[in-house]
Amino acid sequence: MATTAGDERTVQLMLKRWQDPETGLDRAWREEYLVYLSFPDPKKPNKVTVVGPSGDVLHAIREKEKPYTAEQEDPEVVQPYAAYSPAGHAKGKLVYANQGTPSDYERLNQTVDLAGTIAITRYGGAGRGAKAVNAAPYGVAGVLVYTDPRDINDGVTSDAGETYPHSWYLPPSGVERGSFNGQFGDLLTPYLAAKEDTYRIPAENVTGIPPIPIQPIGYEDAYVLICALDGDAAPQNWQGGFNCTYNLGPGFKPTSAFSASDVQMDIFNYEEKRNSSNVMGVIRGSVEPDRYVIYGNHRDSWVHGAIDPSSGTSVMLELSRVLGRLVKQGKWRPRRSIIFSSWGAEEFGLIGSAEYTEQYFTKLSERTVAYINVDIAVFGGATLSAAGMPSVQNVIFTAAKQVNRHKAPHAAAAEPLTFGLFAPQVAAPGRVSTSVYENWLRFSNRTSPALGLIPRLGHITGAGSDYAAFVHYLGITAMDFSHAYDRTKSSARTYPAYHTAYDTFDYASRFIDPGFLSHQAVARTAGNVLIRVADSLLLPLNCSDYAETLEQYLTTAESLYQEQLSAQKIPMEPLKRAVANFRSAASHLDRVIGASDLKNETPLKVRRINDQLMLLDRAFLNPLAFPEKYAYRHVIWASSSAGQPTFPGLADAYAQAESSGQSRDWERVHYQLSVLTQSIDGAAQTLVDVI
Amino acid sequence: MATTAGDERTVQLMLKRWQDPETGLDRAWREEYLVYLSFPDPKKPNKVTVVGPSGDVLHAIREKEKPYTAEQEDPEVVQPYAAYSPAGHAKGKLVYANQGTPSDYERLNQTVDLAGTIAITRYGGAGRGAKAVNAAPYGVAGVLVYTDPRDINDGVTSDAGETYPHSWYLPPSGVERGSFNGQFGDLLTPYLAAKEDTYRIPAENVTGIPPIPIQPIGYEDAYVLICALDGDAAPQNWQGGFNCTYNLGPGFKPTSAFSASDVQMDIFNYEEKRNSSNVMGVIRGSVEPDRYVIYGNHRDSWVHGAIDPSSGTSVMLELSRVLGRLVKQGKWRPRRSIIFSSWGAEEFGLIGSAEYTEQYFTKLSERTVAYINVDIAVFGGATLSAAGMPSVQNVIFTAAKQVNRHKAPHAAAAEPLTFGLFAPQVAAPGRVSTSVYENWLRFSNRTSPALGLIPRLGHITGAGSDYAAFVHYLGITAMDFSHAYDRTKSSARTYPAYHTAYDTFDYASRFIDPGFLSHQAVARTAGNVLIRVADSLLLPLNCSDYAETLEQYLTTAESLYQEQLSAQKIPMEPLKRAVANFRSAASHLDRVIGASDLKNETPLKVRRINDQLMLLDRAFLNPLAFPEKYAYRHVIWASSSAGQPTFPGLADAYAQAESSGQSRDWERVHYQLSVLTQSIDGAAQTLVDVI
Incomplete structure (x- = not known):
């Protein structure tokens, strides 16, 4: 539990691993905050x-x-x-x-x-x-x-x-x-x-x-x-x-x-201010050290926390070990910097990650390409589950197609963990192996107008784990990975031992992930994505997939709100134009990318496009849009109590106005519509030609 | 006056000049806003x-x-x-x-x-x-x-x-x-x-x-x-x-x-919403088109406005003409993009520039290297007057040393306007000529601990012209140029015909700047700076000069507040540490720059340092620091009613607490101190090694 002697022992463990001369990172250290906790x-x-x-x-x-x-x-x-x-x-x-x-x-x-x-x-x-x-x-x-x-x-x-x-x-x-x-x-x-x-x-x-x-x-x-x-x-x-x-x-x-x-x-219960640590470790990028891919997982638990968070921590330690060894051996160094973070006091309210983003707000805003979160790595053995901004859909799919899903524990355990990337995996003879992607597609899917039947990537709209401050406060493109149980077979809210004294290694190894194959699937997939984001010449972020989500949100908003908004003389046309502008700007940037021979382009031209992709989510930030929601600034992904899969500020304001009928509340709807429209227009502006 | 037929004629004039096939820019266009004005x-x-x-x-x-x-x-x-x-x-x-x-x-x-x-x-x-x-x-x-x-x-x-x-x-x-x-x-x-x-x-x-x-x-x-x-x-x-x-x-x-x-x-009087235009023109950068230097001046006046704003407009038109011709002739193209802006409705409250920054917030925040403002170019004939963030002091000095101050109108008029940069100016025989710098130093100076006796660069702390939204809302490094009268010889608040029907060409040419030599001094100096900022491999922004100002502000704050803050148990030590951190980070970055052979460095390494310099002012933004001050977000340069040359949020909060004596107000002082400290620490973080 955060700030206990056990927490300190895991701090020391992380530091020891990340400072290991053979498998550690370039540098690792701790950062302390004095945080307000509550105990019995x-x-x-x-x-x-x-x-x-x-x-x-x-x-x-x-x-x-x-x-x-x-x-x-x-x-x-x-x-x-x-x-x-x-x-x-x-x-x-x-x-x-x-x-x-x-x-x-x-x-x-x-x-x-x-x-x-x-x-x-x-x-x-x-x-x-x-x-x-x-x-x-x-x-x-x-x-x-x-x-x-x-x-x-x-x-x-x-x-x-x-x-x-x-x-x-x-x-x-x-x-x-x-x-x-x-x-x-x-x-x-x-x-x-x-x-x-x-x-x-x-x-x-x-x-x-x-x-x-x-x-x-x-x-x-x-x-x-x-x-x-x-x-x-x-x-x-x-x-x-x-x-x-x-x-x-x-x-x-x-x-x-x-x-x-x-x-x-x-x-x-009593409240107390206590020192809580994040443990940080970095691999310095070879070409663009000033571009960060941050990979994080929290360290604290409520009791033993074999699943929450140690399933994620084991995945992170394995990733950092494998990558660290390659770096220490001089065999590899990513183009961009990788920052690993073991967050403290997540269970008390995502405290370590939130304080980190508050302390380094500007630096992180300017330089972070993406945040990857793996908290509870494995809820169950059925399928990969992933959430994130739509722009990461493509790289996750690419990774998930490349990683095989093992069926036989003993065979899988013998295979080195290289995320299917350095040495493409071949199924061992006699062993049935499907890709993580194919399996995911079976369990959770949707039909995309552009791509047909594809796995369903979740949206990050709440504050369920340490991605929250990155998504909502900093507007950093983020993703969250785990492995899920089959929801057609169990209606459990979450894995049943969640936050209890039964979340133990015995429980995890016997009932959640016997053989730890699901842990491996998550590690290989998240690791594959991590390497792609950190090491690709062109950032593997797709702005047209973002456009598709905005269009879906718009369609939902039109069907839910158009009629009443017309009656209130609040025009939706500017929003429609903005979404169309975004689509057209995204298509344009895709064409620019497609028409470029990037390997032979000047480094600054590639950087220019990468900056457009990296900063796209930043364009959706508005620090004044949700004054009643702490640190929520992203106008597309903010949490909403209206429960509609559409633009959150509009949905909440609409629900309020419809319920109260007051003209002041309809004015708030118009205000939210303008905030949203101008954000999307502003984002589109960042995707067109840079001047 | 904004939105009148006369305003439209000047819009057409700007467009015609900037679209001229021989002396125009790459592209020019107008942007309209529907703004709330007031008329008799x-x-x-x-x-x-x-x-x-x-x-x-x-x-x-x-x-x-x-x-x-x-x-x-x-x-x-x-x-x-x-x-x-x-x-x-x-x-x-x-x-x-x-x-x-x-x-x-x-x-x-x-x-x-x-x-x-x-x-x-x-x-x-x-x-x-x-x-x-x-x-x-x-x-x-x-x-x-x-x-x-x-x-x-x-x-x-x-x-x-x-x-x-x-x-x-x-x-x-x-x-x-x-x-x-x-x-x-x-x-x-x-x-x-x-x-x-x-x-x-x-x-x-x-x-x-x-x-x-x-x-x-x-x-x-x-x-x-x-x-x-x-x-x-x-x-x-x-x-x-x-x-x-x-x-x-x-x-x-x-x-x-x-x-x-x-x-x-x-x-x-009655209020009315009217369409007001900004006129925009760009020269596309050759190497880093996604880096902007914005040069702006407003177009609207109250009456004839020969001085306010036409003195500035004439300077801008001359700069754009000279640079445009070089570009059209294929002789030159700046490394970075230059955006010229003729702002509308400034007189009604900086409206055109503010709306522009609101519409293109993200794009401008991410890409703007500096904003240069020349509004009233000439108040009088005595001396250059310049204000800006401390980081621009050095490039302004360099330019001002290179530009000669002419004494004889006829000789000066014959010399081509190349800002003393392309072809260093040589005083014509028989003509006395001192540099703009030497002359400035005589009229207004201070002693810098690092640099000795130097001209006094003003601070931009208010909202007197179109730099306001760039400085306060976007945190973009900005500067403002004009030519001033001798304040030892006149105590006039401003030039006497300001905002009256007497601000005419006759007035300007007979009493403000006979021979237009002061206009030339401003044009040459601002143009020299513009070219340096747009075209230098390394951005000519100096973070150590910023450190000096922070140290001066700190010294003032200590002498004014330390005693009472100690009594209130509000520690100033974190602020002192933050300023020391900033100084040390600035010195570090200067050493990195000094030790680099930038011409032979990789483009991405130079870009990395340039990004650190470009984004420095962004680190001082806090959208929540001044909730009662519209669009003021820069914690160093926000306006202050306390009238002390020190950190504005601290100064105002202190004045309030000292006046009321209420503990709630002393808490606000502590809050402002924390906001300030963490901003300076955050800024320092952006100047150290990028990872």
């Missing part, structure tokens, strides 16, 4: 109890997860808690509030007076901290959150042969920990690097964190509480995986053992 | 009258300036007015409010109840519009503003042989027109280019423009009003150049002809 008090564990009318404790929530292997008994296992939940004592009638979204509380409040209640919610639907933020206006005194077996376990609930250690499913006492904050980066130093002397806002001014106590619990305890709830039955789509009806409350059934009882929360 | 109504002229108790008009302010030459009788001469003053009628007792600063009104309000009064103010001390903005909270009903002869005419007041057409001094009826807004760029489209369909804020939401009517008048009329004022004598430093005591009012002396009379204002 080991001497006063958080307690959640059912307290009878006479004050006697009728039930106490389990304080630690049940041990099945020695790892759960490690004294370093942190008690489940909600980071940034305030300390405090709350007592009241229990209510069931579904996922704790604003509409959930609104609905519940129609039936139940929420003042002074304790709300139990299930994970999903709303951000962790939002479940408490949304509750507070109704006077809710405290919130519990648990993982419903329907959402994570495909109905499996028994540890007698069903859940881990018998399968990948979450045991009944498993609890998802997490950060319950609403923005990324250090909470006390918004837009500034959290150095020792940096100005810090008063802690009471931090927004987006729970104003009332909140505590995560296991479904074993949630079952006991929910199935005893009194009151009306919750709506059908609020029902979960327990074999009882989920009632709304308030309070427990008179027929239950908890009749007339309250739920009491005693939370002892 | 020709059919209902603004009136200011003294109205007696029975309603009879005892005095009427002159509606147009007195004609001395035919130019003043041109029907196109716009009536003196305050652009963006609201229309309206105001009537009340006259008071004298000095320069209309906040402290002036505060002082005056101690003696006089200002509610319902008309305040007469003199130009200077506060921005034009601020004189009304500051007045409104006291209930002042209307404001007059005039140019006091003490401030512009060195005491000269009579047109019987003293003022123009007998000298450069302002005739009694001369009135300075101007824009009375508080921010630059189109007022309805903040941060967006004012295209036809762009979202516009409601006009009533525009801030920083006069909330009450304001009208400029000549000192001839001001004399009649002020010398009849009743009440206590104004403080000594409020007294001006009239041969009477300036009393505060309210109202007129019972002994005067205006006894018991009010001043009435009838203002008929």
